[in-house]
Amino acid sequence: MEILVVIPCYNEEKNIVWVIRGIKTHAPETDILVVDDASIDKTAIVARNEGVKVLKLPFNLGPGGALQTGFKYAISKNYEFVVRIDGDGQHDPRYIKDLLLPVMKGEVDMTIGSRFLGGARYKIPVIRRIGMSIFAWITSKILKQKVTDTTSGFRAFNKKTTYFFVNSYYPSDYPDADVLINLHLAGFRLKEIPVTMYGGNKTIHRGIMPLYYIFKMCLSILATLLRRI
Numbered sequence: 001m002e003i004l005v006v007i008p009c010y011n012e013e014k015n016i017v018w019v020i021r022g023i024k025t026h027a028p029e030t031d032i033l034v035v036d037d038a039s040i041d042k043t044a045i046v047a048r049n050e051g052v053k054v055l056k057l058p059f060n061l062g063p064g065g066a067l068q069t070g071f072k073y074a075i076s077k078n079y080e081f082v083v084r085i086d087g088d089g090q091h092d093p094r095y096i097k098d099l100l101l102p103v104m105k106g107e108v109d110m111t112i113g114s115r116f117l118g119g120a121r122y123k124i125p126v127i128r129r130i131g132m133s134i135f136a137w138i139t140s141k142i143l144k145q146k147v148t149d150t151t152s153g154f155r156a157f158n159k160k161t162t163y164f165f166v167n168s169y170y171p172s173d174y175p176d177a178d179v180l181i182n183l184h185l186a187g188f189r190l191k192e193i194p195v196t197m198y199g200g201n202k203t204i205h206r207g208i209m210p211l212y213y214i215f216k217m218c219l220s221i222l223a224t225l226l227r228r229i
Contacts, residue, residue, distance in 0.1 A: 002080040003030040006070030009087025010037040022093035037066040065172040091154040095195040099156035109188040113154030113195035131214040135177040150177040178220035
């Protein structure tokens with residue numbers, strides 16, 4: 001196997017089975033790794049019962065930290081390509097091959113599944129939509145190419161990108177616009193692919209978390225740009 005699908009998740013015992021089975025149906029040629037970010041439910045047990053590899057972290061690292069654990073595993077096992085898909089069911093596994101194709105053909109180093117390309121409609125709370133629009137605009141200006149969905153976690157990577165992500169600058173919480181900018185400044189090629197997404201079960205989008213995300217991402221983008229000066 002040269003392709004690894006990494007599923008970073010936290011408390012997803014109700015959704016992880018359907019995610020795993022969807023991947024097996026639509027991308028049966030891939031290996032699957034579930035990185036359980038110190039869940040307090042039965043996520044790890046349920047995933048193991050589906051016959052996939054599970055790494056259970058001893059304490060919660062955040063989605064970025066869990067994903068980086070998956071990157072390190074992929075490097076240790078010498079996988080050529082990695083796909084990241086969420087464990088809450090918002091990403092449709094039928095698009096895995098669409099994300100992989102440009103990367104496997106060597107056209108780009110990373111693809112991003114965009115919910116805003118094509119005709120699909122996706123309902124987003126006002127504050128979150130404002131933040132997403134701001135960071136999409138900033139990222140598009142810096143990359144000098146249109147980017148519509150900087151917060152999408154549905155992505156595919158080649159080995160070179162995977163190696164690049166195993167560094168101290170990779171964020172432990174939200175690897176979004178700042179990571180795309182960092183990749184561009186390092187010379188990597190990116191491309192968005194139209195996908196369909198569903199609501200998911202994102203607790204990070206509730207309460208004051210969207211405001212925290214906007215503030216944190218602004219600081220992270222600024223730090224990314226300052227490191228390149």
